[in-house]
Amino acid sequence: xxxGSHGHTLYxxxxxxxxxxxxxxxxxxxxGFVLVVVATPREWxxxxxxxxxxxVVVIAVAHVxxxxxxxxxxxxxxxxxxxxxMPFVAVGPRIEVAGLSLSQAGLWAAWGLLVKGTxxxxxxxxxxxxxxxxxxxxxxxxxxxxxxxxxxxxxxxxYLDVVxxxxxxxxxxxxxxxxxxxxxxxxxxxARAVGALFVRAYDRGERVHLAMLARGYEGEGRR
Numbered sequence: 001x002x003x004g005s006h007g008h009t010l011y012x013x014x015x016x017x018x019x020x021x022x023x024x025x026x027x028x029x030x031x032g033f034v035l036v037v038v039a040t041p042r043e044w045x046x047x048x049x050x051x052x053x054x055x056v057v058v059i060a061v062a063h064v065x066x067x068x069x070x071x072x073x074x075x076x077x078x079x080x081x082x083x084x085x086m087p088f089v090a091v092g093p094r095i096e097v098a099g100l101s102l103s104q105a106g107l108w109a110a111w112g113l114l115v116k117g118t119x120x121x122x123x124x125x126x127x128x129x130x131x132x133x134x135x136x137x138x139x140x141x142x143x144x145x146x147x148x149x150x151x152x153x154x155x156x157x158x159y160l161d162v163v164x165x166x167x168x169x170x171x172x173x174x175x176x177x178x179x180x181x182x183x184x185x186x187x188x189x190x191a192r193a194v195g196a197l198f199v200r201a202y203d204r205g206e207r208v209h210l211a212m213l214a215r216g217y218e219g220e221g222r223r
C-alpha cells in the first residue's frame with residue numbers, strides 16, 4: 001500500500017517495481033517516450049490513445065493515485081490557454097462550431113499541442129513521482145550527460161525546496177496582511193511576488209556561486 005508523499009512535493013513514497021527500477025533506465029525511457037510522442041503525426045489519434053494507455057498501466061503498477069498526478073498537472077495550464085486561443089487566431093479555412101468561427105488548421109494545431117503536451121507532462125510527473133530527486137543527478141551522469149548540466153540539475157534539486165518554502169512564507173505573509181486573491185486586480189500583486197521571488201533566487205544563486213569559488217570550485221563537482 002502507498003505510504004504517501006514525503007521528502008519532496010512531487011515524489012510519492014511507496015514500494016513498487018517502478019520505484020525500484022534503476023533511475024537512469026527510467027530517465028532514458030522517459031526521453032525516448034517523449035521523443036516518440038512528439039514525432040507522432042497529430043492525425044494518428046489511435047497512437048495517442050495507446051500512449052495514454054501505457055502511462056495508465058505504468059501509474060497503476062507504480063501504485064501512484066491518479067489524482068496525485070492530476071493535481072500536479074496545473075503546470076500545463078499556460079499551454080492549455082495557448083491551445084484554446086489557437087483556433088480563434090489561426091488563418092485558413094474556417095468552420096462553425098457552436099456559433100463560433102474557428103480555423104481548421106488552428107483546431108488541428110491546438111489538438112496536437114494539447115495531446116502531445118498532456119502525455120509528455122503525465123510521463124514526466126510519473127518519473128518525478130517514482131524517482132527520488134537526489135537520484136536524478138547520478139542517473140544523468142550514468143547517461144553521459146555533460147557534467148555542467150548534471151551540476152545544474154543537482155543545484156536545482158537541492159534548492160527547489162528552499163525556493164518553494166520561501167514562496168510559501170511570502171504567501172502566508174500576504175494573507176496575514178489581509179490579502180486575498182479574489183479578482184483580476186490581485187494578479188498585479190501576484191506578479192510582483194513572483195518577480196521578488198526571482199530576484200531573491202538569483203541573488204541566492206550568486207552568493208552560493210561566490211562561496212563555491214572561495215572554496216576552490218573550478219567548474220567540476222567533487223567526487
